[in-house]
Structure formats: C-alpha cells, structure tokens
Amino acid sequence: MAGAWPSVLACFMTAVFGWGFGFTGLSVYLANLHSLHGWPTSLISAAITLYYLAGAVCLTQVHAVIRRTGPSRMLAGGVILLGGGASWFGRGLAPWEMFAAALVMAAGWACCTSTAIATSLALYFQQQRGLAITLALNGASVAGFTVAPALAALSLEVGLRTAVPLAAAMALAIVLPLIGTAFPARTRLVATAAAPGEADGAVATGALLRSWRFWSIALPFALALAAQVGTIVHLVSMLLPALGPGGGAFALALTSVAAMTGRLVLAGVIDRLPQRPAAAVSVISQAAGLALVLVFLDQPVLLYAGCVLFGLSVGNVITFPALIIQREFPIAAFSRIIGLSAACGQFTFAVSPALLGLIHDSAGSYVPVLALCIGLQLVAALLVVRRPHTGV
Secondary structure, eight states: OGGGHHHHHHHHHHHHHHHIIIIITHHHHHHHHHHHHOOOHHHHHHHHHHHHHHHHHHHTTHHHHHHHHOHHHHHHHHHHHHHHHHHHHHHOSSHHHHHHHHHHHHHHHHTTSHHHHHHHHHTTOSTTHHHHHHHHHHHHHHHHTTHHHHHHHHHHHHOHHHHHHHHHHHHHHHHHHHHHHHSOOGGGSOTTSOOTTSOOOSOOHHHHHTOHHHHHHHHHHHHHHHHHHHHHHHHHHHHHHHHHHHHHHHHHHHHHHHHHHHHHHHHTTGGGSOHHHHHHHHHHHHHHHHHHHHHTTTOHHHHHHHHHHHHTTHHHHHHHHHHHHHHHSOGGGHHHHHHHHHHHHHHHHHHHHHHHHHHHHHHTSSHHHHHHHHHHHHHHHHHHTOOOSSOO
C-alpha cells in the first residue's frame, strides 16, 4: 500500500540507530572504557554479554508490547531506552553502573531492532512485505559504516562520556519525528494482520518450542548467526598478520558495504524467490567466503575477496527468518514467532565470540575457528531446506 512506505523509511532509520548504538557501537564503548578506567576487557565484555542475554529475553515479549502500544510507541520507546542506556553505559563511573545500563539497553534493543521492525511492517504490508522488511533492515548494514565510525571519531574529540549522549541526542532528533509521523492510521492495516490490541494467534509458546516447523527456522539461523557474529568480532584480529591494522579495518568496512549491497539486491527479488533455498544459498556463500580466508590467509587480494563474499549475506541472514516465518505461519502469530526465533539466535551468538576466542587461544591459530564457522554454516544450510510438511 502506497501510504505505508514512509513507515519503511522510519524503520530504516530506526535500524540505523538500533544497530549503531546497540551493536556496532559496542566495540567503541569497550575500547574507550578500557582506556578510560583501566577496567579489564573481560569485565566490560561480561556486561556486553549480559546485554545480549537480557535482550534475548526481552525479544520474546515484543509481541505483547506491540499489542499494547502499537508500532509507533514501541519503536519510539525502544530508541529512547537504547540511546539513554548507551549514554549511561558510556559514562559509567563504576562497574555496577555499566551492568545496570546494559539492562536498560537490552529493553531498548528488543523494541527497535529486527523483531520489532519486522512485526511493525507486517501490520501494513501484504503483497510486498518481504521487500519492505528487507529495505528497512538495510539500516543495520548502514550503521556499520556510519554510526560506529562517527562515535569513534567523536570520542577522540570530546571523550566517550560526552560523545555517546551527544550522538544519541542528535540521532533521536531525526528518528523520533519519523517514527511519530510515518505510520498510517490503524484503519489502514492489512486485512490479514492482527492489529495492536488484538490476539496474536492461538499458537502457544510451548507448542512452538515443541514444533520442528519452528526449530527448522530458529535452529539453522541460530547456528548461522553464531558463525557470523563470531567471525565479525574476530575478523580484524584474524586478518591482522596479513593485512595489518589498516587493512583489517578496511576489510571490516568492505564487509559492511557488501552486506548493504547484498540486501539491496535481494530486496528486488525476495518476494518472488523460494525463500528456504535462497536462505541456504546465502549461508553457503558465507561459508565459501570464509573458505577463501581459510585457504589464502597470506594472500591479501583473496582475503578481501573472501570478506566481500562473506559480507554479501551478512544482512540477509538477519532478514531471512522474518521472511520465511511470514510465509509459513499465520500473520496473527508472526510477532510471537519471530520474537522467539530472534531470541534463540541472540542467546547463541551472545556466547559465540567468547567460545571462538577460547578455541583460538587453545590452538594458537584461527584455522580451527574458521573451520568451525564453515561447518556451522553448512549445517545451517542443510537444516533450513528441510521444510516440514506438517506441524505447527
């Protein structure tokens, strides 16, 4: 519906904000807090892990929040909580403040990222729902080469304690008006969608957790995300011997640009594709990119090529669960199911960087780390194409 397209722009900017302050910005907070206070990296990392785990719990309640408040208030509340929590996290004067701020950030993250955005747009789109969700979630890729570098540069100029609230306030001044004005009136919701305040379907959480149809989506994408997030966290360190600090940072930027490109290409065709096979191809292409990195660890050109191939599907791995769920389950149950699926993925990738770090330290090399990630992706591709013919 033509009148609903401004909501895609609002969700796109919400994704830029959400992933900028709640995902890519975490590396900026970690580096600066360690330098500012001398706190152990493990302590700051523990607060970040708490944030991810608490966020996973909050994701399971997004369906209830949107029923009570509607998409506009949920997204606005999410960006305010995330911006405020990130500001508190960055200025924490004691470790307990950092951990408390992580809990505030977790609630905000759940209400303004993939589950919240996909659920909001599902209320307004039917025929072009896949296109709308894919375009909006491209904001996550844009955040990687806009918000995080801006936070890093601003922190050098004015310090982290000032940089985060200043950047958050400037971003909120753009995002909040868009959220407040972009969503059509409730009467324009698509006929098949459950409007805020209505029941979100008869599919109970317990029944979903016992259903292979649900796990045939949640499990493969949890494995793929564990490999993806772990790889991204370790990517610069992994490439450091061959590319140096500048080359590693450039490879990370290339990965983000490739992720945006991959999402844009997918957006034009996704509503016409068989989505499980397309998801499998997407995950296999990531495995192929990592295989290039594994085999050619001393060849800079091929390392960059591997990062680009890996990056092309970084965004799509986040997008595909919502696209598959919206085709295979009733729209009235969409928000509950996508929330549970996202929570499973987040629980998994919350521990992935630490696990991969332990494997690297034990082996003294990134070779087994890359091999494990490739294996996880190939298993994920195999599982996602095994669509159940019966069940919830």
